[in-house]
Amino acid sequence: MEALAVRLSQLDAEAGGAIRVVMFYDTLMRRRVDLPALARASAGLAECVVGIRLHDTGRVIRFGPDGRPASGPPAPASITSPLVLDEEEIGAVWLERPGPPGLPGSLDDLLLDRLGIAVMAVVERYGPARTTMADPALVELAISPDSDEAARARALRLLGFAAGQPVHVLAVRSHLPLDKVGGAICPARPVKAAPLADVGVILATTVNPARVPEGVRAGIGATESLDRSWQQARTALRFTTPRRPVVHHDDLGALALLAEISRDTARGNADVSAIIRVAETPEDLETLDAYCATGSLRRAADLLHLHHSSVARRIEQLGRTLGIDLTEPTGLTRASLALTAWRLLDA
Known part of the structure; x- marks a missing residue:
C-alpha cells in the first residue's frame, strides 16, 4: 500500500493523498485507539480543529492541530458529516477549518468519511452501540413463534439484551421515526426497534405508556414469552383509538375475544x-x-x-x-x- 501511494503521488498528487488518508485511518483502527486519540490524530492530519459528538451521551470531543483539547466555544464547522449506524444517526464529526469551506483539491470529505467509519467502529467495539434501530431479521427471529428458545436467546443477546432480562413487546403505528418513539418510551434502558411487515416493533426492558408520543398508536404485550407477547401487542394495537392511543393487552380482558x-x-x-x-x-x-x-x-x-x-x-x-x-x-x-x-x- 505504501508503494502504491508513492507511485500514485508521482502521477496524481490528489490520488496519492487520498491513499495516504485511507492508510492513516487503517493504521489507527488496527491500533484500536479510543475516540480522543482519533480526534487528536485527525486534527494533526487536517491541521485544524476536529470534533466528534455522540447524541446518546451528549459527549463532545474537540482537539486542535497542536494535539491538545480545543478550548473556548466551537468555531462554525467548515464541513460536517453525520454518523449513521443501523440506519440511525448517532452523532456527527466535523472540521473547524478557518476560511471558506470546500477548497479545490481538499481531502476534507474523505478525511471525515474515514474518521466517521473509525468512530463507529470504536462505538461498536466498546458498546454495545446505543442505537435504537435494529436489524429487522434479528427482531423477527426474537419474536417469531417459529423460533426455538436457543435462537430467540441468541437474537436477544445480539440485540443487546442481557440473559434473563424481561423484555416488553410493542406494536406501533407512527408518523414519527421508530427510533424517536423507542427513545421516548424507554429513554434510559435498552430498547430496539424495527419495521416489520405493516407495523413497527419495539422491544424494551421498561415501558412507560405515558411517554408514548402524541399521535402514536401502540399496543403492548405481556412479558411472558416474546412470540406470545408479539401477538398480544398486535391485537392490542387493533383496539387503539384517537381517545385511547395506547392499549395494554392485559387491560382488554374478555374484549380481546372480539379480535378472534x-x-x-x-x-x-x-x-x-x-x-x-x-x-x-x-x-x-x-x-x-x-x-x-x-x-x-x-x-x-x-x-x-x-x-x-x-x-x-x-x-x-x-x-x-x-x-x-x-x-x-x-x-x-x-x-x-x-x-x-x-x-x-x-x-
Missing part, C-alpha cells in the same frame, strides 16, 4: 351493520363514541363541548337508528361492543 371473530361474521351482525350506517355521519359517530366511552350524557357533553341536552337528543336519535335503547345498561353494552367490533374491521 372473522370479518364476515362481524359484518353480518345486525348491531355492527347499524354502526356502519352511523359511521357515514362523522358527527353521529363521534357522539356515540363519546357516550360509549363515558357512559354518561354529561361527561360525553364535556368531551364534545356541547350542552348535555343536545347530546341527549343525539343519543335518542342514535338509539332509534341502532334499534337499541342506549339509556339502558344492556343497550349501552351492545352499542359499545358493536362499535369496537366495527373498529376492528379496519384496524
Whole structure:
C-alpha cells in the first residue's frame, strides 16, 4: 500500500493523498485507539480543529492541530458529516477549518468519511452501540413463534439484551421515526426497534405508556414469552383509538375475544351493520363514541363541548337508528361492543 501511494503521488498528487488518508485511518483502527486519540490524530492530519459528538451521551470531543483539547466555544464547522449506524444517526464529526469551506483539491470529505467509519467502529467495539434501530431479521427471529428458545436467546443477546432480562413487546403505528418513539418510551434502558411487515416493533426492558408520543398508536404485550407477547401487542394495537392511543393487552380482558371473530361474521351482525350506517355521519359517530366511552350524557357533553341536552337528543336519535335503547345498561353494552367490533374491521 505504501508503494502504491508513492507511485500514485508521482502521477496524481490528489490520488496519492487520498491513499495516504485511507492508510492513516487503517493504521489507527488496527491500533484500536479510543475516540480522543482519533480526534487528536485527525486534527494533526487536517491541521485544524476536529470534533466528534455522540447524541446518546451528549459527549463532545474537540482537539486542535497542536494535539491538545480545543478550548473556548466551537468555531462554525467548515464541513460536517453525520454518523449513521443501523440506519440511525448517532452523532456527527466535523472540521473547524478557518476560511471558506470546500477548497479545490481538499481531502476534507474523505478525511471525515474515514474518521466517521473509525468512530463507529470504536462505538461498536466498546458498546454495545446505543442505537435504537435494529436489524429487522434479528427482531423477527426474537419474536417469531417459529423460533426455538436457543435462537430467540441468541437474537436477544445480539440485540443487546442481557440473559434473563424481561423484555416488553410493542406494536406501533407512527408518523414519527421508530427510533424517536423507542427513545421516548424507554429513554434510559435498552430498547430496539424495527419495521416489520405493516407495523413497527419495539422491544424494551421498561415501558412507560405515558411517554408514548402524541399521535402514536401502540399496543403492548405481556412479558411472558416474546412470540406470545408479539401477538398480544398486535391485537392490542387493533383496539387503539384517537381517545385511547395506547392499549395494554392485559387491560382488554374478555374484549380481546372480539379480535378472534372473522370479518364476515362481524359484518353480518345486525348491531355492527347499524354502526356502519352511523359511521357515514362523522358527527353521529363521534357522539356515540363519546357516550360509549363515558357512559354518561354529561361527561360525553364535556368531551364534545356541547350542552348535555343536545347530546341527549343525539343519543335518542342514535338509539332509534341502532334499534337499541342506549339509556339502558344492556343497550349501552351492545352499542359499545358493536362499535369496537366495527373498529376492528379496519384496524
